[in-house]
Structure formats: C-alpha cells, structure tokens
Amino acid sequence: MIQATCGLTLHDIETAALESFYTTRRFDVSVFTKYKIDILKQFGISYIMPTRGFETVGGYDLLKQYIRNNIIRVLRNPDVAKRYGLTIPRGIILAGFHGCGKTFIAKAMAKEVGLPMIEVSSGTFLRGIVGETEQRVAQITSLIESLSPAIVFIDEIDEIALAREKTMITDSGVRRSMQNLLMRWLGDENRRSFIVGATNLIEDIDPAFIRAGRIDDIVLVLPPDRKARMEILKIHTGVVRNVPLSNDVDLSYIADRTAWWTGAELEKLVLDAARLAMSEDSPQVCLDHFERAMSAFSVNVNERAQRVQRMVKVMQKLENVNQAFLRDALKIFAKEEGDARIQSLIEAL
Numbered sequence: 001m002i003q004a005t006c007g008l009t010l011h012d013i014e015t016a017a018l019e020s021f022y023t024t025r026r027f028d029v030s031v032f033t034k035y036k037i038d039i040l041k042q043f044g045i046s047y048i049m050p051t052r053g054f055e056t057v058g059g060y061d062l063l064k065q066y067i068r069n070n071i072i073r074v075l076r077n078p079d080v081a082k083r084y085g086l087t088i089p090r091g092i093i094l095a096g097f098h099g100c101g102k103t104f105i106a107k108a109m110a111k112e113v114g115l116p117m118i119e120v121s122s123g124t125f126l127r128g129i130v131g132e133t134e135q136r137v138a139q140i141t142s143l144i145e146s147l148s149p150a151i152v153f154i155d156e157i158d159e160i161a162l163a164r165e166k167t168m169i170t171d172s173g174v175r176r177s178m179q180n181l182l183m184r185w186l187g188d189e190n191r192r193s194f195i196v197g198a199t200n201l202i203e204d205i206d207p208a209f210i211r212a213g214r215i216d217d218i219v220l221v222l223p224p225d226r227k228a229r230m231e232i233l234k235i236h237t238g239v240v241r242n243v244p245l246s247n248d249v250d251l252s253y254i255a256d257r258t259a260w261w262t263g264a265e266l267e268k269l270v271l272d273a274a275r276l277a278m279s280e281d282s283p284q285v286c287l288d289h290f291e292r293a294m295s296a297f298s299v300n301v302n303e304r305a306q307r308v309q310r311m312v313k314v315m316q317k318l319e320n321v322n323q324a325f326l327r328d329a330l331k332i333f334a335k336e337e338g339d340a341r342i343q344s345l346i347e348a349l
Contacts, residue, residue, distance in 0.1 A: 001032075007144075013032075040144075043136075045118060056239060057104060059228020075089060075194065090194070091196065093157065093198075093219070096200060099265055100221045101262075115150050118152045125178050137182060145192060152193045153198070154198070160178065160182065186215070207319075220326055229254075274289075
C-alpha cells in the first residue's frame with residue numbers, strides 16, 4: 001500500500017482511498033495505481049501497454065539485435081547481468097529524422113521487455129511560472145518512478161535537454177531549473193525507469209544531459225533501406241492491415257522507387273493507394289493506384305542525405321555513441337542503397 005501511494009499528495013491519497021472503498025468496499029492497490037495513471041493523463045502523459053513487438057518493425061535488423069543484446073537481455077535477466085558485474089541499463093537516445101519509426105521502435109522494445117511504456121512529450125514538464133515547473137517535474141518524476149519499472153519514452157527530447165548556449169535570454173531560469181531537476185532524476189542511481197529519448201536534432205542537446213550514468217547509448221536511426229522498405233510495405237499491406245492487392249502489385253518494384261522514404265511515408269503511400277482504389281470502387285488495389293499515390297509525394301533525396309551526413313559528424317564527437325555500430329549501420333545502408341554519399345561518410349569514419 002505504501003508503494004502504491006508513492007508519488008501521490010495527501011489530498012490524492014485521500015481521494016483515491018475514498019474511491020477505492022466506495023467501489024470495492026476495501027482499500028484496493030489497483031485503484032491507487034489507476035488513480036496515478038489518471039493523474040498522468042491530466043499532465044498529458046500516456047500509460048501504454050504495448051501489444052506489438054519487433055515482429056512488426058520492418059527491417060532495422062542490426063538495430064533490433066543491438067537493442068536485444070545491450071538492453072532487453074539485461075533488463076529481462078538482472079540477476080544474470082549482476083553476475084557479470086553489469087548494472088541495469090539507464091537509457092538510450094534514438095537519433096534520426098521524423099518518420100523513421102523511433103516511437104514504433106520504443107513501443108516494440110517495451111513489448112519485448114514486457115514492461116509498460118509511459119509516453120512523455122517535451123512540453124509536459126515546462127511551465128512559464130517560476131516554481132510551478134519545479135513542482136510539476138518533482139510530481140511527474142515521482143509518479144513515473146512509483147509506476148516503474150517502465151520504459152519512459154520522451155519524444156523530441158532535444159526540447160527539454162536544450163544546450164545552455166541555445167537557451168533564450170528571456171527564459172528567466174525556468175528551463176535551466178527544469179533541466180537541473182531532470183538531470184538529477186536521470187542520474188539517480190535508484191532510478192527504476194528506463195529512458196528512451198527520440199530526437200532529430202542531436203546537435204542541440206546539452207552533453208551533460210546525455211553523459212554516461214544518465215544515458216547509456218546514442219544510436220542513429222537511418223531511413224529504411226531497400227530490404228527494410230520491402231518489409232514495411234509487407235507489414236502495412238498484410239500484417240497491420242489486410243489490403244487486397246492485385247497480382248500486378250510488385251512490392252519489390254515499389255521499394256526500388258522509394259529510396260530515402262521514411263516508414264511513415266511508406267505507410268501513407270499504402271493508405272493513399274487504398275483510398276484511390278476505394279474511390280473508384282475497385283475490388284483490389286492495383287499497381288496504378290500505387291503509381292499515382294507515389295506521384296503525389298515529393299521527397300528531396302539530396303536534402304535528406306545531407307541531414308544524415310550532418311548527424312553522423314555530430315555523433316562522431318559524442319562520448320556515448322557506439323562508433324562500431326554507427327559504422328556497421330552506415331555500411332548496411334550503403335550496400336542496400338548503393339549510395340556513394342554514404343560510402344564517402346564511411347570512409348571518413
């Protein structure tokens with residue numbers, strides 16, 4: 001009962017106790033847990049029990065294997081890890097531009113470990129009034145810890161971990177105060193939550209926020225390569241949803257035509273093609289529907305390649321980046337895509 005009420009104020013405990021006794025005629029621990037989840041919802045925080053694992057993540061075999069070996073295996077077997085002198089992992093940053101499946105990977109990771117996921121947005125903590133932010137951070141982190149072990153996913157983590165030289169002069173110290181409290185929480189050796197941060201602006205993050213002891217690893221999430229695109233198209237046409245495809249639909253051909261597209265864009269392509277088929281009362285989705293849907297997209301391949309190049313150069317300088325994994329990920333991508341720009345990056349590493 002003490003554990004169940006952790007993170008609640010006296011008023012919250014009284015309210016939850018009355019609700020528990022009124023509905024169950026006893027003090028039920030599950031009612032207190034539900035009450036805390038409802039409070040998190042009021043802060044705009046989602047408490048999710050993921051239903052899909054890595055089997056629904058198309059491609060990214062190297063990344064999935066890396067996560068399995070370095071995170072999932074240790075979280076699942078803490079006693080075995082302790083025998084090897086390993087401590088429980090603290091967190092990981094997934095760096096890549098929008099639509100590359102960072103949120104999807106985080107949810108799948110939670111499912112693979114068998115833990116709930118608490119999804120936090122960057123605006124959850126910050127409030128403009130001095131003092132209010134501090135109280136908010138303290139209550140939210142206390143609630144999260146009371147519901148842990150859990151995977152805590154923070155999207156656009158760069159917004160709350162902004163480097164101090166990038167902080168606006170009009171900030172009045174609110175952001176810095178929030179960051180100090182969050183860094184104290186991240187560095188707490190008794191923290192039971194595992195952090196997964198997602199960013200497409202790794203260069204904007206304060207190095208102190210992601211140093212060892214707070215975050216274990218920073219990994220690059222590249223756009224899906226050709227093999228991954230094939231798997232993503234198969235998943236979105238036959239696993240996540242059943243799309244009635246015509247015999248003339250060649251997913252291999254579509255994968256060739258969509259180099260540098262993100263997973264989110266491939267999902268939208270499938271949906272757009274299906275909508276075109278439905279609007280024409282076609283019994284099946286044909287290749288022509290995909291062709292017309294693709295023609296509506298505009299993907300700047302050069303701009304995306306340049307963004308990846310910038311991110312790689314930044315990640316070369318960071319302490320928590322596994323440089324061997326970075327090289328291997330780029331090699332696989334370059335081999336699948338035959339992209340000379342990525343090959344030149346590998347040679348420079």
